[in-house]
Amino acid sequence: MERLKERLAVARAWQKSECGGEDQAREVLRTAQDRNLTVHTYDETLAEEICSRLSEHARLMEAWLDAIEQRL
Secondary structure (H helix, E strand, C coil): CHHHHHHHHHHHHHHHCCCCCHHHHHHHHHHHHHHHHHHHCCCHHHHHHHHHHHHHHHHHHHHHHHHHHHHC
């Protein structure tokens, strides 16, 4: 439960920071969820689903880093 609160706090902070909107906040949550699901890589279907989203996660992280750098 504590981890869920932390993920929600990160998404809320992202939204409030004006670095990204609601859609990106959802993407942040999805990225965090996928990261946590990687411990279940023995499930090949799940591993393939996560793998198919890695490029989306990379784009999100790049956008996040760019937004942070612009604010510094």
